[in-house]
Amino acid sequence: MNHYVPDFYEMEEDYLFPASVFSRRKKPTVGEEEIMELQWQDGQVVVQRPSKKTAVVGSGGSGVAEQVVEREIRSGGNEEQQQHVFMQEDEMVSWLQCPLDDSSYERDLYTDLFCSAPPPPTPIATVAPPRVVSEIRPPPARSRPPIPPPTQKPESSTRVQNFVHFSRLLRNEPISKPSVTTSTVVESNESPMVAPGSGISHTLEDNGSKQVNRESVTAAAGGELGAVACEVTVTSSPDGSGASFSASAEPHRHQRSAPSSAAEGRKRKAREADDNEGQSEDIEFEFGDAKKQGRGGSMSSTTKRSRAAEVHNLSERRRRDRINEKMRALQELIPRCNKSDKASMLDEAIEYLKSLQLQVQMMSMGYGTVPMMYPGSVMPNPAVAAQMGPRFPMPAFHVQHDPSRIQAHNQSGPTLNSLVAHNPNQPRIPNFVDPYQQFIVAQHNAGKPSSSKEVGNPGNKQLVAGRLGLLPRTRSDSVDHIGSNWQNGISQLEQQCTGTLMRRAYIKLCFCMFGTSGPETTRIENQKNRKKKNQIQQRQGKKNTFITGKRVKAVKHDFDILSMILRTLLHKIGHRNFLITHQLMYKTLNFDEQKS
Amino acid sequence: MSSRRSRSRQSGVSRISDDQIADLVSKLQQLIPEIRNRRSDKVSASKVLQETCNYIRNLHREVDDLSDRLSELLESTDSDSAQAAIIRSLLM
Numbered sequence: 268m269n270h271y272v273p274d275f276y277e278m279e280e281d282y283l284f285p286a287s288v289f290s291r292r293k294k295p296t297v298g299e300e301e302i303m304e305l306q307w308q309d310g311q312v313v314v315q316r317p318s319k320k321t322a323v324v325g326s327g328g329s330g331v332a333e334q335v336v337e338r339e340i341r342s343g344g345n346e347e348q349q350q351h352v353f354m355q356e357d358e359m360v361s362w363l364q365c366p367l368d369d370s371s372y373e374r375d376l377y378t379d380l381f382c383s384a385p386p387p388p389t390p391i392a393t394v395a396p397p398r399v400v401s402e403i404r405p406p407p408a409r410s411r412p413p414i415p416p417p418t419q420k421p422e423s424s425t426r427v428q429n430f431v432h433f434s435r436l437l438r439n440e441p442i443s444k445p446s447v448t449t450s451t452v453v454e455s456n457e458s459p460m461v462a463p464g465s466g467i468s469h470t471l472e473d474n475g476s477k478q479v480n481r482e483s484v485t486a487a488a489g490g491e492l493g494a495v496a497c498e499v500t501v502t503s504s505p506d507g508s509g510a511s512f513s514a515s516a517e518p519h520r521h522q523r524s525a526p527s528s529a530a531e532g533r534k535r536k537a538r539e540a541d542d543n544e545g546q547s548e549d550i551e552f553e554f555g556d557a558k559k560q561g562r563g564g565s566m567s568s569t570t571k572r573s574r575a576a577e578v579h580n581l582s583e584r585r586r587r588d589r590i591n592e593k594m595r596a597l598q599e600l601i602p603r604c605n606k607s608d609k610a611s612m613l614d615e616a617i618e619y620l621k622s623l624q625l626q627v628q629m630m631s632m633g634y635g636t637v638p639m640m641y642p643g644s645v646m647p648n649p650a651v652a653a654q655m656g657p658r659f660p661m662p663a664f665h666v667q668h669d670p671s672r673i674q675a676h677n678q679s680g681p682t683l684n685s686l687v688a689h690n691p692n693q694p695r696i697p698n699f700v701d702p703y704q705q706f707i708v709a710q711h712n713a714g715k716p717s718s719s720k721e722v723g724n725p726g727n728k729q730l731v732a733g734r735l736g737l738l739p740r741t742r743s744d745s746v747d748h749i750g751s752n753w754q755n756g757i758s759q760l761e762q763q764c765t766g767t768l769m770r771r772a773y774i775k776l777c778f779c780m781f782g783t784s785g786p787e788t789t790r791i792e793n794q795k796n797r798k799k800k801n802q803i804q805q806r807q808g809k810k811n812t813f814i815t816g817k818r819v820k821a822v823k824h825d826f827d828i829l830s831m832i833l834r835t836l837l838h839k840i841g842h843r844n845f846l847i848t849h850q851l852m853y854k855t856l857n858f859d860e861q862k863s
Numbered sequence: 864m865s866s867r868r869s870r871s872r873q874s875g876v877s878r879i880s881d882d883q884i885a886d887l888v889s890k891l892q893q894l895i896p897e898i899r900n901r902r903s904d905k906v907s908a909s910k911v912l913q914e915t916c917n918y919i920r921n922l923h924r925e926v927d928d929l930s931d932r933l934s935e936l937l938e939s940t941d942s943d944s945a946q947a948a949i950i951r952s953l954l955m
Contacts, residue, residue, distance in 0.1 A: 586909070593912035600919045610880055613887035616915060620894050623922040630929040633953040634936065 884908070891915055930954055 598604050598612055601619045606612040888908045892898050895914050898906050937950040 589909045590912065593909055593916065596916050597912055597919075600916055600923075610883045610887060613884060613891065616919075617887065617890050617894065620891070620915065620919060620922075623919065623926070624894070627922055627925045627929065630926065630933065630953050633949055634929055634932055636949070 888912070894918075 594609060594612065597616055598606075601612075601616055604612060604615050604619075606615055885908070888911050892906055892911045895911070895918050897918070898911060898914050933950050933954050937947055937954070940947045940950065
């Protein structure tokens with residue numbers, strides 16, 4: 268196969284590098300400058316710079332090309348490279364795929380692999396593979412299988428062997444390469460990368476980088492220090508040249524973040540499952556332990572410490588990456604979220620979640636209530652109402668909502684109609700009643716005699732009292748209370764059971780909640796409500812601008828009340844109307860108070 | 864948290880927002896029934912965020928389901944009735 272540049276153009280990630288390429292990579296003889304300078308960038312030789320490499324590496328093909336080119340160029344004068352000619356295709360592919368800074372990687376890698384003498388260069392070698400790994404981050408499991416074949420290849424040159432080591436590493440196999448010292452680092456680095464050999468190419472394509480980041484990190488972690496070094500070196504491959512792991516670790520880490528973040532960004536987007544995380548983490552720990560134990564003797568304390576720190580940082584980074592990924596997913600779920608700041612985004616998520624909960628609650632309640640609101644339909648049974656209350660799915664406020672809520676949903680239709688006297692949810696009633704009772708007591712003392720008098724309904728009175736007591740509280744913390752009281756209120760209302768009563772109750776409810784008269788059932792009531800509203804509002808220290816700054820007018824219909832209530836609740840909670848259009852809300856709120 | 868500490872090493876500014884974020888995550892945690900009910904002392908932020916996403920998706924599903932039901936209910940009622948109005952309001 269033609270290893271020269273032109274091939275790279277044609278070759279994509281699946282391009283299989285002949286071993287010669289690897290041999291080329293190794294370029295101990297070639298000065299670093301050469302490596303640095305000779306960067307194949309899709310047909311151009313780019314001067315290698317750490318950043319450049321990263322950028323160039325960005326594209327798998329180009330990256331590969333770069334690597335290949337570099338290697339080829341560098342390997343020109345390298346006899347030792349012959350050994351590496353046999354570099355596994357997979358490895359090559361992985362190498363290619365990983366947008367690594369070739370120069371540094373290769374230098375280090377090669378030096379380690381081939382020279383096996385100079386320990387320091389190892390980072391480079393490791394860099395390359397780790398880079399690949401980080402890029403690809405094939406799941407260790409996946410990467411492992413492909414790795415063995417390369418290892419077994421007879422030609423396993425030093426490099427191949429090193430890769431083998433990596434593969435072994437991935438598999439937790441002991442690494443016995445002589446160039447262990449260097450290779451330890453390399454191995455750890457390579458292990459994630461080794462997978463690349465064949466695995467990486469596969470993984471790259473398969474994992475969509477989801478796992479790669481993790482896996483690679485994990486694999487790196489597997490190597491613990493080695494991995495860290497690898498990763499670090501990978502990122503800072505340009506810097507890696509000659510830098511020890513420890514030394515280069517720091518810069519590498521930083522650098523790594525750049526390419527890895529890019530890779531991770533890509534991969535993260537693709538990644539959705541947490542499985543990789545789990546796997547990677549497990550693998551990571553597993554590897555880490557193995558490596559640490561294996562290396563203990565060979566590593567200097569300083570190296571160990573630095574590696575430990577690196578590993579820690581790596582794990583930190585991984586954790587952060589996971590969190591960032593989840594935050595992005597969350598951001599996508601939230602409508603009209605244009606916040607880039609984490610805190611504000613979380614804040615918005617909280618509000619949205621509350622409003623969503625409320626909406627579901629309202630809808631479920633309404634769904635259960637509306638069938639009840641048939642004029643003349645009677646709820647003979649308080650138990651029914653009580654039953655209705657808890658039955659209504661109160662999202663997450665009081666009960667395990669999902670199963671119960673869904674169940675309630677399913678039941679609400681038919682059960683509402685047949686709702687008499689069957690109270691499967693009895694146990695839950697007390698829950699609903701209790702929080703409600705608190706408000707009743709509190710509010711009753713506060714005294715809304717007028718409202719209660721108006722309704723003439725103990726239930727309504729309580730509701731009103733509860734509402735009134737509830738309203739001032741508001742804000743996010745009271746969502747639960749609002750929900751529960753709302754629920755109780757509704758159930759109380761349902762107890763009244765007649766359309767008129769329901770309407771009245773709704774009016775009262777609106778009155779309580781908005782401090783304004785709700786839908787009128789009678790003009791008188793409305794008038795009274797208005798008075799009460801003012802009184803209540805004054806008592807509450809609220810003005811008519813309570814809800815939205817607009818004067819709330821009498822609603823013509825019950826549904827307006829519900830909408831009003833809903834919006835008021837949301838408003839009180841401080842939600843934006845994610846789910847309710849402002850238009851609708853204003854329309855609802857702008858009822859004209861019934862003139863007598 | 865060690866993570867916060869390590870992060871602060873890298874950036875002093877992030878330390879402040881880390882606390883904010885932790886606070887928000889805990890708030891979020893309270894809203895999510897699964898996590899709130901099983902209330903382990905410390906739930907990882909990643910888990911909270913994951914559960915939040917799942918929860919929001921569930922809520923979306925429920926809203927859709929409820930909307931469908933309400934639509935069906937609306938069709939079955941008189942358009943002029945109060946119920947219909949209520950249903951319409953719920954459906955927005």
